[in-house]
Amino acid sequence: MITCLHARQLFDRHLDDELPPSLRAELHAHLLQCSECQAEMAILEACGDVIRLDRREPKLAASFTDRVMATRRAAPVASGRRWHRLVYYVASPMAAAASIVLAFLMFSPMLGTDDTPSVKPTAIASEMIAPPAPFRQAAMQRAHRSLTPLEKAELERTPTMSATSFLDYLLAPVVEGTKNTVDGTRRSAKDMEALIMFAFDSMSDQLAAEFRERYPEDGFTPSLGKVGSDVSPLMAPFPAAAPAQPSPPAPQAEDDTPGPI
Amino acid sequence: MFARQAESGEAKLTRRAEKKLVSQAREGCEESARLLVEAHKDRLFAFSWRILRNHHEAEEVCQDAFLRAFSSLDSFSSEYRFSTWLFTIAYRLCLNQIRRRKSKTYELDYAAMPSSEPDVSDQVAESEEARRLKDQIWAAVDELSVQQRAAVLLFYREDMSCEAIAGALGIPVATAKSHLHRARGRLRESLAAMVKDPSQIQALREAAS
Numbered sequence: 001m002i003t004c005l006h007a008r009q010l011f012d013r014h015l016d017d018e019l020p021p022s023l024r025a026e027l028h029a030h031l032l033q034c035s036e037c038q039a040e041m042a043i044l045e046a047c048g049d050v051i052r053l054d055r056r057e058p059k060l061a062a063s064f065t066d067r068v069m070a071t072r073r074a075a076p077v078a079s080g081r082r083w084h085r086l087v088y089y090v091a092s093p094m095a096a097a098a099s100i101v102l103a104f105l106m107f108s109p110m111l112g113t114d115d116t117p118s119v120k121p122t123a124i125a126s127e128m129i130a131p132p133a134p135f136r137q138a139a140m141q142r143a144h145r146s147l148t149p150l151e152k153a154e155l156e157r158t159p160t161m162s163a164t165s166f167l168d169y170l171l172a173p174v175v176e177g178t179k180n181t182v183d184g185t186r187r188s189a190k191d192m193e194a195l196i197m198f199a200f201d202s203m204s205d206q207l208a209a210e211f212r213e214r215y216p217e218d219g220f221t222p223s224l225g226k227v228g229s230d231v232s233p234l235m236a237p238f239p240a241a242a243p244a245q246p247s248p249p250a251p252q253a254e255d256d257t258p259g260p261i
Numbered sequence: 262m263f264a265r266q267a268e269s270g271e272a273k274l275t276r277r278a279e280k281k282l283v284s285q286a287r288e289g290c291e292e293s294a295r296l297l298v299e300a301h302k303d304r305l306f307a308f309s310w311r312i313l314r315n316h317h318e319a320e321e322v323c324q325d326a327f328l329r330a331f332s333s334l335d336s337f338s339s340e341y342r343f344s345t346w347l348f349t350i351a352y353r354l355c356l357n358q359i360r361r362r363k364s365k366t367y368e369l370d371y372a373a374m375p376s377s378e379p380d381v382s383d384q385v386a387e388s389e390e391a392r393r394l395k396d397q398i399w400a401a402v403d404e405l406s407v408q409q410r411a412a413v414l415l416f417y418r419e420d421m422s423c424e425a426i427a428g429a430l431g432i433p434v435a436t437a438k439s440h441l442h443r444a445r446g447r448l449r450e451s452l453a454a455m456v457k458d459p460s461q462i463q464a465l466r467e468a469a470s
Contacts, residue, residue, distance in 0.1 A: 049469040
């Protein structure tokens with residue numbers, strides 16, 4: 001037979017419904033012959049009953065459901081965000097890569113103007129057209145990790161494009177649009193800004209064209225928007241840039257990276 | 262009491278029905294989304310109101326919780342109960358709300374305190390004594406810490422296990438148990454101080470059920 005002290009130590013486990021049958025039987029036997037413990041247990045059970053069953057909270061207005069549904073319709077995040085999110089997750093590491101390229105392209109010609117020998121801008125540019133494989137791989141893995149299982153499944157269902165070619169495909173217009181600056185000519189920051197915007201617009205166009213081609217039945221064109229103005233006067237004095245050479249794909253990058261879009 | 266719950270739309274969905282509605286809502290079925298709101302709104306509001314004790318804030322939390330749940334239905338794993346997930350979101354929103362309060366003054370819903378807003382049917386059915394004891398219990402619940410209160414409400418109202426409570430509150434299982442047990446201890450003390458005769462408790466339990 002268990003003591004009162006022991007019985008009271010078992011109260012919580014009993015109320016949590018976690019007491020093994022043997023102990024539960026012992027507890028019941030004790031309660032039957034100890035009125036004090038019985039009263040204690042009755043108080044605990046009464047508290048539980050009241051909390052479980054006594055509903056005196058104010059009530060929501062009847063219009064609550066309509067309001068939630070209307071707000072949901074006004075911002076249909078669940079369906080509209082899927083595409084947006086994929087682009088965001090996949091493109092953000094590439095946006096980081098692109099900004100590194102642009103930073104090099106912008107500042108390299110200036111570095112070359114003093115007498116100290118510096119890394120040749122063209123060399124840097126050609127190296128940076130495709131970011132070094134380890135960086136690219138890390139970025140893509142990070143992007144892949146932040147996807148939910150459902151998004152990963154979705155990615156696997158979509159036509160695949162290797163991570164490398166997707167990077168090149170996004171970066172190529174950026175690099176091409178700003179390439180004229182690496183032949184030793186210095187541009188003003190304002191001109192550079194215009195060129196970068198032009199490159200951004202080309203990227204946007206290319207993305208839209210690609211999407212239209214892959215999903216013609218969707219009738220949907222993603223757009224990163226237009227930010228720039230006409231830069232043809234800026235381009236005119238320079239010889240046409242050679243198309244950016246996509247770097248050879250890093251083989252290991254293709255195994256565990258998503259094939260976006 | 263159960264009949265009244267069902268009438269007010271508080272009957273809980275079975276796991277299977279809930280799963281079905283969630284998958285239809287995910288496919289864009291508006292009616293299923295609406296049914297999910299209908300099935301959970303009263304319980305979710307009662308929970309939020311008990312934590313916040315402010316009608317307006319609790320309503321906002323509920324609305325926000327539903328919208329957030331719907332907006333991330335895609336990432337919701339069907340291994341979990343939708344209801345548990347909803348309470349998890351609401352609890353976090355409540356905590357945010359309480360944090361925000363610290364920087365400004367706010368009002369509790371004294372007008373809606375249980376003792377001053379009795380249900381007509383309750384009034385008829387229960388004795389003055391039982392009502393007084395119920396009020397005492399709810400007053401003691403209000404005195405609990407936010408985590409203890411949440412644990413008690415999820416345990417008794419939502420029939421959640423200690424593991425589910427721990428998941429919903431984002432704390433270890435042992436901590437969830439300790440909140441629940443301490444809360445019980447405090448409720449018991451507060452009620453025992455008012456009870457002189459065990460028959461009072463019997464009357465209270467009968468009135469409650």
